[in-house]
Amino acid sequence: MQPQFSGGTWRDGAAPFALRYLFATFLFLVALAARFMLVDVLPARGFPFLSFFPAVLLAAYVAGLGPGLFVAFLSTWAAWAFFMGPRLAPTAMAQSDLIALVFFASILVVDCLVIERMNLAMRKLRATGTRLRESEDALVARQAELSEANRQKDVFIAMLAHELRNPLAPIVSAAQLIALRAGADDGVARAAAIIRRQGLQLTRLVDDLLDASRIHSDKLTVQRAPADLRDVIASALETSAPLIDASAHAFDLVLPPEPIPVLVDSTRIAQCVSNLLHNAFKFTPTPGRISLHVSLQPGRTVSMRVSDTGRGISPAMLPRLFDMFTQEGRSGTDGNSGLGIGLALTRDLVQRHGGTLAAHSDGHGKGASFEIVLPLSEEIAAAPAPVPTPALAPDTDPASAAPASLPAILVVDDNEDAANLLQALLEMHGFTVDLAHTGAAALAALARRPYRMVLLDIGLPDMSGYDVASGARQQGLLRNDAYVVALTGWSDADSRQRSADAGIDRHLNKPVQMEELLDVLRHSR
Template identity: 40%
Template sequence: MTNTDAPDASPVHTQLRVLLRTATSKDAAMTTAVLKHAGIESLACPSLRDLLQEIPHGAGALLVSEEMLSGTGAAELADAVSAQPPWSDLPVLILARQGADSRAIGVAMDGMANVTVLERPMRVASLVSAVRSALRARRRQYELRRILDDLGEADKRKTEFLATLAHELRNPLAPLSTALAILKRKAPTPEAALPYYELMGRQVEHMVRLVNDLMEVSRITRGKIELQLAELTLAQVIRDAVELSRPLMEARKHTLALNMPDASLAVEGDSVRLTQVFANLLNNAAKYTPEGGTVEVFLEQGDHGDAVVRVKDSGTGIPSAMLDAIFDMFVQVSDTARAAQGGLGIGLTLVKSLVELHGGSVDARSAGIGHGSEFVVSLPLLGRGVKAGTRPGVDAEAAAARQRILVVDDNRDAAESLAALLDLLGAQTAIAFGGMEALRAAEDFGPTLGILDIGMPGMDGCELARRLRAHPRHRHMGLIALTGWGQPGDRARIAQAGFDHHLLKPVNEDALSAALRDLGQRRRS
């Protein structure tokens, strides 16, 4: 007999019911009444075969009299119980006659692991206690099954995610490799090489976005992120997000409509993070909307003192069963994933986390596949409007000019390419590939600034910084930490080592220029 034991497919109350088959109908009626009085649901079965057929519909425990195990009964019961899924250890209570152990009970105990023999006659309290103990064990089994199911689903999602990640990383690597091969073989003029450099730059930026998304979702989901709060007009945040998403919209020939009748709606938030939220939603809309579709953004005041932003598209839509799970880590809608033009499928996880950090909420709506989607973001509204500020630009060449910069990184390509960039910006540079080599180079070169990789073997960047700060000649030089780690704990450790700035790999030219300008101003003051 094959037994699936799938109580989740049945009403919840059947999962913990006691299936019983007693020696007589009178015993069945009395036992059922006793269990009911104790708040335990039970079902008296007319035969052992009927009891076995009820197990797949849900069972918390079996209560069987010894007489029902005669003949092939014990073997049939053992076969049914052994056919349970791996997580299941269905409790079996046998009401035995007083006296010596019977052969039937011996067969049952040999064929099943979770058997309790109760000798008749017995007190009602003893019967109820034994049944309750069996049901407690059964509840733990159901909890174990739920945990196993969750782990299996999480493992499946992670496997799919890693496959997606590998695919997305190969996409930019292919044109990068091809462009490098062309440049090596052709040795083109600077003008002829420019398109290849631009191609390589775009692909590097794409890979940086992928890595940044991974780092972001890790930091946010572990609560390792701090918001830089200020008063913001949402209309300006949305316009900034539109500018980030515009290339994708234009490539897909979408029609974008902005509906923002009240442009003064203001919130307290992190401008960069909220721009990231709406850019992700707009990118999602563009990716999952067929060419020539429409994307609409609505900004309005809600009914509960909040600002509401709705991003609506005419795209592939979301199945109703996925609406609640769409924001979970590693979740993608399998039927529509192929329509997306790249990405790791973690953008909505970032959106939800960032919105909730701002005290807001986000919901997904869709009438189903083929009927488009709508994402609704609600944020606490300030009582007054503010004007968006502007960010000053940075003159990279001016920031680097007249600087003597020591670049230290155990990765030779990274060190040499960064030094070459700084040379182009007007700086004088020296390179070292380790801590001890950097100390010797500092003595010969006399740097005004050091850009130090943190994760070097032997003497790491923090130890090198401490030694430079302790040296009378170098204690006042500027120090910039360069690392792939950006957690608050890493930043604190780097600051304690004496660094003036902390930059993440790969180096963003604007961030580097801002740090150089700040250190230059300090030297002149």
Template identity: 40%
Template sequence: MRTATAKDAVMATAVLQQAGIETHVCANLPELLRETERGAGALLISEEMLAGSGATELAAAVAVQPPWSDLPVLILARQGADSRAITNAMEGMANVTVLERPIRVASLVSALRSALRARRRQYELRRILEDLNEADRRKTEFLATLAHELRNPMAPLSTALAILKRKPLTSEAARPYYDLMGRQLDHMVRLVSDLMEVSRITRGKIELQLDELVLEQVIRGAVELSRPLMDAGRHALEVHVADGSLAVKGDSVRLTQVFANLLNNAAKYTPEGGRIDVFVENDGRGHAVVRVKDTGAGIPAGMLGAIFDMFVQVSGTARAAQGGLGIGLTLVKSMVELHGGTVTASSEGANRGSEFTVSLPLLGHGVQTGAKADASQATMAVQHRILVVDDNRDAAESLAALLGLLGAQAAVAFSGLDALAKAEHFHPSVGILDIGMPGMDGCELARRLRAHPRLHGIGLIALTGWGQPDDRLRIAQAGFDHHLLKPVDVEELAVALQKLEQRGPA
């Protein structure tokens, strides 16, 4: 604020402070310009201070505002005709309000409050723009990281394929290359699965399949999933279970994923030969507590609050330099909260290890566990005539070849119309259909196959990349018996075919 006299400044300050408006009085125009650079809610200035070059200097200072800013300038003008200073100010600045003296206190307070409300909205806009810029920066960084992470498994896949093409190998000599390709493909599938899971969580489309679970069994399953990373890093992993009967209600697949992600995170950020401990305990207050503790890179204090945010990684570590999508801990937090639990992170600082603690509500009773069907024990022999339909020729022909190895008779079609024509003479007992085909999609094809008088009782399996709950509902309504996601899991496919075989003709 800059008024015509010191007395005016004292009086105005008292009035405005009584109205709850904080003021800062500037002795002259240069001081006002300096304070403007530091930030202000509004400028209240007397007409006299704009005489000479004052209006031009103030307009020049206001002109360098960032795009989000439109600083309100209120001019206390003398009574009577507009002066040249007023005219220059209004021509040089956009957000100018002229208040004629003498002015009622209520009018001055009202004008300033309106100006400050508008200024607060501008600062809110600045915050939104900063958040958008940060989100855009993270998105760009994420896409670059994703490309890097996908190239990593592609490189050994490409190399192994080149070796197998150029060098005749015995089955025994080729086995390491097949194993290598399988591992790298599994890694790519996990990347895509994590991305899909994040998408489902973001859109609120996640659905939990809740069962009564023995927590120790969930932890053991997670340990097996993370075993390759543990072995690669030569880490010592030990699980300490204080009470093996602790039971929770949850989605077995998602909870296993939670603890596997925590174990994988510990393995990645722990130097070779480190130690990782898992503690499973009852906190005595109705919750099971699982702590994953490592001797790794640790977490700087400044990052603890953001460690569960999307795409965040601990900077300055070898693992961060190598890449990683930065979504594993986001999935952990979201999944744990969906189960009514909490997850926290703690660390004594860089290179001093870290500890993640998951708390889940306990069941009031134990779980009667029974043996579940194991897909790996399913017979791999199937007696079916199978029509494979996919507009991707490589996908269709390779799957047909695989089905032949499983003992089935397989034919291929590359469109819905082609499939209907093939079905006339092939008489399939099972159709494995892609969904997202041009022209007639898999759902429409399924309905037509179901309606065909010669294909009564045909079994239908959707093999697709569409796996959201809405997709599953749409596909089930089209008449499919099973819904499998690409890339196909051989054992899962064999189980589905076996179930159709056991069902027999409808």
């Protein structure tokens, strides 16, 4: 058996009892031989025990306490018998020699006990180290599992958002189609408005869920550019217009007359303002008053304050108001709805712009105010370039325009309900629309006829929309002025970049509003 000379591990069970004592005897004999070899060099008195100390220490360290004490006994006997003399007559020894011999034996015993305590401590240290390594390995494995679970969660949420947007698209389109055909039937028009409003609310929840996932995975990005904050406010008000128009609240808007230069992601800041307005209208009983007050502040900052006369916020809730998934009451009660993500998302977006978001309320029933403060920029957004001659003039009534003057559109979507409803809506506005439900069918349709615009779903059954767009451009199936729009449930930055790389001109998320789609049709080349 190969001994392990490591802090007593051999004597801990790696070698049998007899072998350990045989090893101790061997060490004693080596020490004794060394002492005899040095007898002419070292005087008998003064250095009689020098060679025995290493033997005792090594025996105690490697073989254990018992073998160490055994070598200590043999060493004491040998010192007396061969070097202290006279042999077998300890009473004849000088008192100083006897004291030296007892002192020598005591030191050897103490050394053995110290070595044993050291070995015990080392064994505990090794055991602790082993447990720590096992714990570290378990933590690393657990971290890998959690990372994979988090990745799968992000993939699942993205897939869920995509799958939810697919049925939402025909629902919202159907509501718009019903509203257009309702005529004088107010009941049908109200039902269509309800369907559309609730469909958009569900879309908002899906978007919030996606953004919450992006915040946790640090994938939420902002693309800052010079802008006039008044234009950003106008975009937020446009988004909130259905809510403002449908409410019975008084709404006040105060804006400075001069441009407000900021360096922001206009879409994201508009989303922040829209979130605050949405909450103000939701938590204010009718009739109430909501205001949006924008003002320049000292220190080259601008303040956007949304105030309401609604139910207010309790002092205990204020410190936790911006935590993710936090609501003062259970969802579905006391006006609470949604996922409790909006304010947390708004604060995160504002902070990414170097700004702050603060809330204030005097308590229940006393209203609330939320203030976004952003730094001003030195540069204002450049004036927009003149709009090129549009395919459909903005002031033209689509329903009254001659079909021949409007673009021919190809709608590519494997969801036949969504494609058919979008076709019906566009045809009601005077467009000529063809359908394709696969990538191959889309390429075949493009080969048969030139289209002014292609509305292209990304998730097709036979190939991706990216492949359709890049393949159509490579094969020369698109007119020089053809405009390709991705109409998809995929909304992440990677999907948008892949759209751009495939030669897709615009990336729109389902469900798309007809007003937004008509605006794209009007201003596309």
